[in-house]
Amino acid sequence: MKYRIKALTPVHIHSGEVLRSMEYMVKDGEVLIFDEMDVIRSIKEKELLNAELLDSYSLTSKRSDYHRNLDYYIKKGIIDSSIVNRYKVKAINKAENLNGKEIYRTMRNIQGTYIPGSSIKGVIRTAILYDYLLKKGIDYIKEAVNYLKNNQRLKLYIDDYIIYFTNTKNNNRKKNIQADPFKFLIVRDVNMTENEVVIYDETIFDVNKFITGNTIEAIKEGDYTEDFEFEIVSDKDKLNTLNKIIGYNTDLDKYLDEKKILEALYQFSSDIIDDEIEYFKQQENRLFNSKEVIKKLEEIKKKNSIDSPVIRIGKGKGYKANTVALAIKKLDRNYYNKEIKNIAKPYQYRERYEFPKTRNFVGNRVSPKLLGFTILEKVD
Template sequence: MSDVYNCEAKVLSPIHIGSGEKYTASEYVQAKVKTKKGTILNTAKRIDVSRYYMDLDENKKDEFLRDLSNPNFDLGSFDKKISNNFMRYRVINKSKSEISPNQEITESIKTLDKSYVPGSSIKGAIKSAILYGLIDDDAVDTIEHKILRNNGRVQNREYTNFLSDIFSTRSIRNSAQADIMKFLQVTDSSTIKSPYIYDILTVMAAFRKGHHEYYSRNRNTRTPTLSFLETIPAGSKLTFDIINGYSKLVHKRNFENKKNLIDIDNIKKSIFIFSKSLINNELEFADDYGIDTLYKFYNKIEKINSIDNPLLKVGAGSGYLATTVNLKIKKYDSYLYNKIADGTRGKNYEYEFPKSRKITQNGGKPLGWIQLSFKES
């Protein structure tokens, strides 16, 4: 019989997981909405353009197609009174900068036009945390001598074998069937109705300690380059289930020495330890380069991280350290860490690796932090 845990995720900073689609003002109309508390929100209604087009008369259809060829086409200017019957969903615009008509907005992944976090994203983050907890001095030595080439790049086949030794049993030949993680299932999260749009900038370590800069494509004006993302906003509460399908009676012979990896207590402890290390690293980075908003955020969430309610980073902005074991390598062997960095980045910036972080322009928050709570059903 499977062990099922009902989980709640409190969103601490905006989460973005892309659908692979982008859109411009040709697919939405801006509007202002008054809340029950009297607050005025800047919103945009995402329109089902195909349905809207089919409802136009023939003359309007020709005009629409002609105007649509203009990259600066604004659907709201074309028609100021589009019925809500054509609205797919509403977004709340929290971006600090104005969104131009030709500016692409990256859509969040959805089901029935509602945003959610895929179970695969949560499971991937959990697996990274479990793996981090298993890396010790011997594992680092294996990585150095068997997995890395002389130039610091990873040999993919050797790394796959390394992971197999950790998560798989040798008594089953089929690698997919041998992986203990196959017994761990994570459902997709619950949904939210209205995502928030944030403008995201890239803050980077500068050569001098205590200073930072922002990535810009324009070397003359140094105006920060922005991307606009749909996100699940901070303050949202999502629910999902973690299901441990391992059966001692059925699988004991093959997986007895691996089953503890997906035990809920090990999962919680692993997530806590990994996030603690990551938060400490980010605090040091923010302090070193004078990024006050980032430091305040991590200083705040550091205090609420615990084994029973651990913090987890998911989705876009998770970055190099949150998705690899390199933070543990950095702890054990700084020389090896720098070798891997050189193989990853070249010789462009020796003073910090990784050099950049993605944050919201409004509030300066990193992306993707949630706090978990667990309840056995």
């Protein structure tokens, strides 16, 4: 069966690339993005040692008043204006003020924007492990949490406990990634078809305050990927051989099936959406239009189905962000309220990003948009 992924809200999967202010300019409501080498080649010869220009390249401070956009240097005659017609990407500008700001770019290759197969596979893996936790129940989760607490120096996560230390003879307290049955599931990178991107300011909503996030490049809502397939390269013989050689949790074998994958994705997304709606219904911040967010979430919920499940993709949307906590909350809310900070607390803990108080959004507070909601559609 072939599928495609459609963006229901803006999608940002950070590529690791950060666009400097010298590499773009704003013109007629659009952001024109240039290749860095083209910018350097367009510097007029007599301006190569211009102090202001050199400072812009050498300063590492993120303060926008230390940096200037490309059009500033064009107007000052430092960079040749002919570069304007050599932009590589044109983006819709929804950011309030881009003067001197860095832009965190989304994933792209030579053909344009794309969703990595690893991101899609990561969500599938997340959904399967979430389903497994629900079926095993709260006592199993408590056992896992206690195991992780007692072995903190090993820096294990609950997914490690499920895969490597459940139903196995693993007594050496080490995980062997060769025993991960998800290696038999292959999902390739998929390119977006429209290749339209939007520049947004990201904000972290922290219940009673707003924290400025990054300025990001996002895949436009409504864009969709090329057709693709899930490739499952396992069979009983391969799984039996793997278990004999290494040993892993064979309960996970049943999930290596396309129908089971869709069911797990549907259930996981259904619970995520319900949890998001509950969160925003409890908010009473008059400076934030939570009704707009709730309306969009309810629209997304109606679209979610077993045949066409919603998938949330992107930064902070994956397994370690909310899966375990969501399962605990559903199974035992009292235990959740008592233990959540200990369970969700990362090794490098920063209070202002404490789980689960915060939510990221883009756009302004009157018309906010959540990130990363997509839907998996079957292709005839």
